[in-house]
Amino acid sequence: MDYNKKLSVIVPVYNTEKYLNRCLDSVLAAIPEHSEILIINDGSPDQSEVIALSYCEKYPEIIRYFHKGNGGLSDAKNYGLSHATGEYIIFLDSDDYIEPDMYREILGEMQQTGSQLGICDINCEYEVEGTNLISCCYNPNRGSTFFQILDTPLMAASWNKIIHRSLFEGLDYPTGLNNEDVAVTPIILGRANHCVIVKKPMYKYVQRPGSIQNSTFNNKRFVIIETTNIAIERAADFPLHIQEQIKGSLYIHQILGLVLYPIRQQSFLKRYSMIKEYMKKVDGYFIDFFQNRYVMDNGMTDTYKNRIFKRLSTRLLKKKLYLVTSIFFGLVNLAEQINSQMVKKGHK
Incomplete structure (x- = not known):
């Protein structure tokens, strides 16, 4: 199959106007040549659309903007996948951000080894406490690379993994359910011919009050x-x-x-x-x-x-x-x- 772009970065957006500029600036600094950024506005009622459109006007050759009715994160991810044209796919939460060398370094390792999936470590930033915690993306106590990646607490995360488009064939994120990555990422890992691990915390996972993971537990x-x-x-x-x-x-x-x-x-x-x-x-x-x-x-x-x-x-x-x-x-x-x-x- 022919692909129009090298990498599609899918950014679902909902009520993150405070963080969106930082997110988009970071991905623009990291995006490889011949790649695209898809902003999927999931019916956000705040000023996220204004911010996103301003970036589209400034970078029309890189950024594609979509506005849809609110359907939740799973629906936004599925929507992004259906419109992406890249050979490789990665997601980016709109309240997070990344290091400038993340995408190019992971893709470089993948292409050198012929791997269909590449992953990096995570830097968890706790907004209120002002602290950081590095989360390794692999467990060295397991044998195969597949099992090393699989046997970790943040294994399911879709935003620290670059994935060959073919691995999504026949898969979707279950709409209406949170923790949607859990239903997809293990299958993608199992399908991948080989995975590469970049042992650097290049993804900035922001732990903020009010997010899905940090809202009142019920x-x-x-x-x-x-x-x-x-x-x-x-x-x-x-x-x-x-x-x-x-x-x-x-x-x-x-x-x-x-x-x-x-x-x-x-x-x-x-x-x-x-x-x-x-x-x-x-x-x-x-x-x-x-x-x-x-x-x-x-x-x-x-x-x-x-x-x-x-x-x-x-x-x-x-x-x-x-x-x-x-x-x-x-x-x-x-x-x-x-x-x-x-x-x-x-x-x-």
Whole structure:
């Protein structure tokens, strides 16, 4: 198939007028020759359209602008894919930004090795705290490059991966569901002939109040169960060992991860109630969850403290001791608060 452009950067936009200039400036500095930027305005009610149109007027040979009715992030991504003309695809959240060498460096590595997918590390920027945390895009404790990328908490992210267009064939993002990348990225990884890892934190993932990931936590986030199930069903055509690795990663980092981190941070009664409700849904969807070897071995390569936390939590959940689990999480939260206060005092 012939492609008109080398790379299509798809930028879904909704209520990000505060961040859009920075985002577009960063991608313009990074865009390779003969590439395009697609701005998909998903019915944003703020001034994002005014900002986007000003960039279109200034860079008409690079930027294409589309305005559509609000359909959510999945719908905006599907819309962008249907209009993209690049041989390679990458997404960019409009409240994030990138390093100037990100796209060219990843594409260069991909073309040198004949790879269909390239990935880089992530720099998580916490807007309120003013802190940064580097998230590696690979797990060195796993054997193949595929499994190294798969077995990470941010594996599903679509914005730190350049993907050959052919890998999207027959795939779409499930409309109306958040955590949409979970249903697509594992399948793309499984399809790729080879993946390259650029071990530099070139994607700036901005953690801001009010974003989807940082809004008030509620049971709408349980949608991760549905997107995980879609991914597992879509992986059915892969060899069994690939299916097992995909399922293990999703069970650990998506399904179990929601309990061990955001649910754990809720107040005691809310936490207890949500654990019961969530685990009932997990049991209904994934009858093999606690028989999965990756779930039961979770934390084996972590530090001693994290390993004990993960393994004890898993065993309490397996036995349906949800009240005990909630009490245990409260103790862990308290210990983390005390440790954080001690660290702050030590820096004064």
